[in-house]
Amino acid sequence: MSKKLKVKTKRALVGYLFFSPWIIGFLVFTAYPFFYSLYLSFFKVRFTVSGVESTFVGFEFYKYAFRGDLTFPINFTNTITSIILSTPLIVIFALIVSILLNNKIRFRAFFRLLYFLPVVIISGPVVSELIANNAAQIVDPGKYFIYQFFTTLPDRISFPFLYMFDNLVLILWFSGVQILFFLAGLQKISSSIYEAAKIDGANSWVIFWKITLPLIRPFILINTIYTIVDLASFANNAVNTSITQHMFDIDKPYSYSSALSWIYFVSVMAIIGVAFLILRRKD
Amino acid sequence: MRGSFYYKYIKTPGTKLVLYVLLIGIGYAYLYPLLYMITTSFMSVEDLVNPTIRWIPVHPTLNNYKLAWEVLEVSKSLVNSIYLSVVPALIQTFSTALIAYGLQRFDIPLKRFWLVLVLATFLIPAQTTLVTKYILFSKLKLVGTPLASFLPALFGQGIKSAIFILLYYNFFQMLPKTFDEAAELDGAGPFRIFWTIMLPLSIPAMVTTFIFSLVWYWNETLVSGLILGNSIKTLPIALRDFIWRFAQMFPSSTGSPSNRLNEGIRLAATFITILPLLITYLFLQRQFVESLERTGITGE
Structure with a gap:
């Protein structure tokens, strides 16, 4: 009995030995920056000759973000609405494409390859350049009746539809991984x-x-979370500009950026x- | 007739046609930015200002590429990009395998807790720890050195490490335990079992981890732009600063019209930035597309 216990303990120790790099890495490179930025967001930091001085200011920076800052509320709202609107569009689009691809068709491998290509080449600067130089605007939506029809509706109703037309290519480009996930899920459903x-x-x-949708449901959840995280961390969100811009503000170094990143x-x-x-x- | 009942509807010519039209239409929308980028990047100034020319340049020129090449400092930034994506991708391939091995194979206490924590780290947007990571690395005097990118990868905190740990975890779960038990009876230690049995059997998972790490490290600009950005320029970071760098190298007062920044030059620079990735994708297409199914990341 005690020998068996010993073997078990030894195995657990060996397991922890292999896993320990992650614990160390988590503490140093994830948990520390994570909680330290929460701490900083409540303190005013000053660099003096003797070192760093910090005084507690409570929610001052959080209040300033929405009441004093001129650009942050706009950047923040833009980024959050774009995540909320894009995510369902991307997930639904990926589901439709994967169902199309799941049929017995010719050139299946070719289409799959094509739809996955953006995952490989997408990066913040590339997307910015493509948008800035009109390469991402496949059609001028203003020319189409349906677009003009939506522009006549009240802003609040038409906004999501106009958003979809304006960001069509981006929605496609962000759905590569999700299409593959759905395909893997669809192939598990027995014929x-x-x-x-x-x-x-x-x-x-x-x-x-009655069959496909309920069985694919867990994949919808995974894909939705993946999409939100993917969009939220993307390098050219307007929120990033706010955070990096204010990092070295003389009157509120680090702290204000930390507060912004925690709001986000x-x-x-x-x-x-x-x-x-x-x-x-x-x- | 096995397994083809569902597809019977699709077999009517009409629906089949609709299917192909949809797939090709979507494919066109995917390719449009790339095609537009490639054709525009060969256009001379006359072609760019001519509204009747949309696709095929009448006066094709390589001048855009010459300028973009110079401004991006390709010979330098390409080497940086390769170095800063191949090395951390390799590190990540081995470190996440080792971590997942410890987590999956040894019945460690709190196993579920750790697994959930690993996945929880995936949800934290990079922006949340951006500022304090900069503070941390400047305290460690690592800002502007490649170690700022390599160290997190070594300790399982690289780009999307959580996904790769989960991938290896699921993959190891599919490997029968009898292999390592037999080796253990022969007197092999756990590290040796990992190195000589687990890793060789996990090549599909390793390939997936490596190639995805490679492209994600290549394309990352948010964190590396801040922590390495000013001393080590990669291609995407050089592209990010392209307008500014162009203005520095060719002040508009001295430039001839063909040297003024236009979309042809900018799209040539964009194409140069993604070309290495396109070539990699062409060579490793099957590994990219089939990897997710083969490695069972989707779980059983």
Whole structure:
């Protein structure tokens, strides 16, 4: 008994030995910067001859972000709305494309390759350059009746639709990984389920809503969270500009940027939380 | 007739046509920015200002590439890009394997807790720790040195490390334990088992980790732009600063019209930046696209 226990303890120790680099790395490179930025956001930092002096200021920087700062509220709202609007569009688009690709078609490998290409080449500066030089605007949406129809509607209703038209290419370019995830999920659904449904007289529309969608649901959740994180961390969000711009402000170095990054963090977590509540399994 | 009932609807010529039209249309939308970029990058100034020319340049020129090449300092930034993506990708390939091995194979206490914590780190946006990471690295005197990128990768905190740890974790779960038990009876230690049994069996997972790390490290500009940016310029960072660098090298007062910054030059620079990635993708296309299925990241 005690010998068995000893072997078990030894194995656990060896396991921790292999895993320990992660614990160290987590403490130094993730947990410390994470909590230190929370701490800094409540303190005013001053660099003096004797070292760093910090005084507690409470929520002052958080208040300033929305009441004093002229650009942050705009940048923040833009980034958050773009995440909220793009995520469902990307996930739905990826699901549709993966269902199309899951059919027996010619050149399947070629299409899959094509749709995945942006994952390999996408980076902040590349996307910025493509947008700045009109390479991302596939059609001038203003020419189309449907676009003009939406522009006549009140702002609040038309905004999401106009957003979709204006950002079409970006929505496509951010869905490569998600398409592959969905494809992997679709391929796990056994064809005998479809056969049974077919024999019972179900058509493809019913099969999609009653079989494919419920079975693919866990993948929708994973893809949604992946998309939110992917969009939130992307290098040319307007929020990033605010954070990096204020890093070395003479009257509020580091602290104000930290407060901004925590406002952003809490908002992104809230979006993930809402997505989770909507998409989790209800049983 | 196995497994083809569902596809029967698709077999009617009409639906099939709709399917192909959709796939090709979507494909066109994907390729449009690339095609636009390539054709525009060969256009001379006359072609750019001529509204009747949309796709094929009438006076094709390589001048855009010459200027973009100079401004990006390609000979220098290309080497930096390769160095700063190949090395951390290699480090990440081995470190995340080792970490996942410890987590999956040894029944360590709190295993679930650690796994959840690893995945939780994935959710933190890079911006949240950006400022304090800069403070940390400047305290360690690592700002502007490649170590600022290599060290986090070594300790499992590189770009999207959590995904790769999960990938190896799932992959190791599929490998039967009998292999390592047999080796253990033969007297092999845990590190030796990892090196001579687990790793050779995990080549698909390693390839996936390496190539995805490679492109994500190559394309990362937010953190590295701040922590390495001013001393080590990679291609994407040089592209980020392109307008500013161009203005420095060719002040507009002295330049001839063909030397003034235009979209042809900017798109030539963009194309130069992604060309190494396109070539890598062409060579490793199957590894990229099939990897996610083969390694079972989606879980069983």
